[in-house]
Amino acid sequence: MRDTIVIGAGLSGLMGALALADAGRRPLVLAKGQGAMQWAAGTIDVWGAANGSLRAALGELITTDPGHPYARAGAAGVEAAIDRFRALMESARYPYVGSLERNVLLPTALGALRPAAFFPATMAAGDMRLGGAAHAGPPLLLAGFHELRDFFPPMAAENLTGQGIPARGVYLTLPPIARRLDFNTRVFAQLFDDPAFREDVGRQLRAARGDATRIGLPAVLGLRDPLGAVAHLQALSGAQIFEIPTLPPSVPGMRLFTIFREAIVKAGGRLQIGAEVLRGEGADGALTAVYSAAAAREQTHRANLFLLATGGVAGGGVRTDHTGSTWETALGLPLQAPGGRGEWFAPRFLNEAGHPIYRAGIATNPQLQPLDAAGAVVYRNVAVSGAALAGSDPIRERCYSGMALATGWRAGQILSSEL
């Protein structure tokens, strides 16, 4: 009933689905579960290693490493994908800021500094490069709640201070609420949707702030209108407020997923979560159907175009076992991967160049069509995107989300216009 299928509902699959929807297709997105988005910080990390211009670093990468997924997307493709992504977020009143001129450094929940190119405006005041002289200024205030596990403001503050960024961490008192035996990030986000809850927190922040001009809070400041919640807390506290990504489940990830889902559905697309694609079936060099897990029997999905965005070793698109086998989970496509277990890892655990197994993935041609070991196209109507692609170690290169967006977008465009 739908002639275009996207496999995977992470950033890459949803960006691909958006591109297909923009082109007038009505994609069906099949995914095993809800993962990647809620596991990630919600920032767009384009190339974390770049000290100067990311644009220049990408240009160099594309020239020197033509097999890298970014080279498949192309410099213009990367920028177009980011522009489309930002336009979508802008339209949902959840704007992203940043640039390809330089990385900013955002604090993690542990107080480490993490480079990012684009980030929600709700995190903007957390740029630790802001105002150079800021480090000599008043210390930052980090605040949290005892009830929110895995977020320890004093520890994060101490770690920042140790890196030359004076900071102080405090715990707030949970405003009186009707209930709550157990707390998680989603529960807090719902609480921050309530203006009365924010009033109380804002008053506490004003009292605790001292001479701090910037206050970091866990990234749980609402699901409905986080930008409005941040503005409200700023007005109440008299300081700039910024969100610090938490451990999973990530509220910024939930916001992203919701915004994508609404845009895709509005354009006529459909998301089917809980439907793991188990295998595919092809004829004459084209994929004709995929089969997803369902009650009592597999569900058959016939289509003309397919986008594979199931992730890599970390995301579940590539699996390995103790015998040294590696395989692609959805369609059984050939992998470009180190031969046996002996070749998976470099001798040093913290090897600067990473470990070969994390570069495992599907080799493609410039049209992102999957290739076999001999370099022949396996299915001409399939494009691959995101961490399922070979040739990159996206976590070490700090380009997971940037590469996901760029290749997802490019794959969607290739499918809708070039294949």
Added chain:
Amino acid sequence: MTHDHIELSLEQSLDHCIKCNICTAACPVSAVTDLFPGPKYVGPQGQRFRMPGQPSPDESVDYCSGCRVCNEVCPTGVRVMELNTRAKAAIVEQNGLPLRAWLLGYQYWFGKLACGPLAPLANFGASNPLLRTVVERTVKIGRKAPLPKFSTYSFRSWFKQRTKSQASKTAAVPDGSQSTAPGSRKQVVYFHGCSTNYYEPHVGQAAVEVLERNGFEVIVAKQGCCGLPLLSNGAFKQARSHHEYNVEQLLPYAQRGIPIIGTSTSCTLTIKEEASELLGMHETAVRMVAENTYDIFEFLRLLHDRGELNTDFKPVQRSMPYHAPCQLRAHNLGRPALDILELVPGLQLSESTAACCGLAGTYGYKAEKYQIAMDVGAGLFDFVRASGSDTAVCDSEICRWQIAHGSGLEVKHPIEILREAYG
């Protein structure tokens, strides 16, 4: 409890839990009550402390509604809901089946007794506030919970009557079964379930008419309750005999390759998967019946994929909100009703993103869970009310009653809308 294949695979599935808490963040019940800490805690985590012969370590599993949203969102494939339902059954085995669970599990007996001429009297009783208060005080069934109205005629009696009036052409079907449109080459078995039989015969009438419009002879086989109300109340032993009975009745049709089609997404899910998985019934006969059972829109969609669906639809100029119920989502089939209804010119259905209506089988009928169910469904009630339509659409009967109760809208099965489109 026996250590069967499924229990082993459930145990292995809990080892896939990476504690990411995505299930807890998606759980509609833990979102509104302190009494349920969330699927991760009572599911894969609690399961490590459940030992055969040992008392249950965590009775809060009783507050799991069984909606399966956790299963749907889990990125690593843990079968949380099945773990929880088995844990509930272990508690029942330990403490015995409470009277209320017995009443809810065997609710079809009320249908047998009250459907028909006694319906007005029974409905008067069921809607009498005083009587409901007494029931709430004694057996703890919520006095405000949306009990359906008994029909003055059963689906089976309507079908029998209809067959009789076509008497001259009646096909001979063995075993006391009945059929219509004899002479058609293509046959299907209709599994109506208890709610269509006793409360909503019009749903079954619409299903029969739609199937006939597509050239099928409809056989209404002998059948009993699918056993889901028993399963979800932990009465596994009793549910097993129900499933065995239905498999015995349906097997001859499955063996002849005649599809078994249901309009109740929970009955069809039970026959396809729930009963066999939870009870560890993996015999060939059980599997054969499961593999031959279809949700009606799943079946119609398969017809359409093969180019065999009668798409001679008249325009239906309406916009209505649609909710995909939990039991349909657990079939993992996407949105078959939307896929078919979008073929009807003029018809606009907007899908809710609510996780659950709250009622979840018999959960919301329990006095202490009534308000939880209403709080879970609040977002959905707002969504259907905001649509401005006077009618909402939902595949599952219990959810229809809850949505109607919570929103005040009339709620129809999508097959009723499709029947309307055939004119």
